[in-house]
Amino acid sequence: MVRRKNLIAANWKMHKTVSEAVGFVRELQKSVGTFDDREVLIAPPFTALLAVSKELSREDFFLGGQNCHWEEKGAYTGEVSVPMLKDVGCRYVIVGHSERRHIFKEDDEVINKKVRAAVKWGLVPILCVGEMLEEREAGKTFEIVSDQLEKGLKDVDLLDGRSVVIAYEPVWAIGTGRTATPEQAQEVHSFIREKLSGSYGKDIAHSVRILYGGSVKPSNVDDLMKEEDVDGLLVGGASLEVESFRRIIEYQQKG
């Protein structure tokens, strides 16, 4: 069984120029303490990937793409492939973010192709799942999450549990300031782990990291990270300022 290392990820979405991104990473690497139980991921826009990659000097800091195409290359105007992301130094790629699902109409089939492409060419996909507010209110959270998980991971080899990361991002908590309570996050995270356990066995399920995303801030990070099955965070807005992201990375340890 592989011991899980927590992952604190910055999803910058469509923010930061190259110089802003480089300046941020330079300052962050200097100001954040080193912890042997956690890793940091920066997912800048494509335009800043190479520059950020060159700036990253710490062994506990990693680079990720925010999206990818499922083919290796070809006539796909505007798209970027997994091998291209690897080429600039990425280790991770975010797949199936709710903004991709809703604004860009990505369905589970496309998301699954991206997850499989990432694993095939050696990136770790961060598969995002999560229910909308109406679905939560209708008592359908588990059903939705279960369905997205099953379809997103179809025919994916989880190896020892380190080849994928799952991010639970309730849509109603993204960019709204309304965070899931630690109990709500834990309830869904443990459901996800149970489900993985049923499909892949206990050891693998125990090794998969399950991140929480949705209005994570310095003020709620410690309580979220105390939960048993919360193995890290996917942070949007609060990852755009060095000081708030530093505080989030330096969350208080469990126990």
Ligand SMILES: O=C(CO)COP(=O)(O)O
């Ligand atoms: O979508 C998110 C991370 O992927 C969450 O965004 P916010 O942290 O801005 O709510």
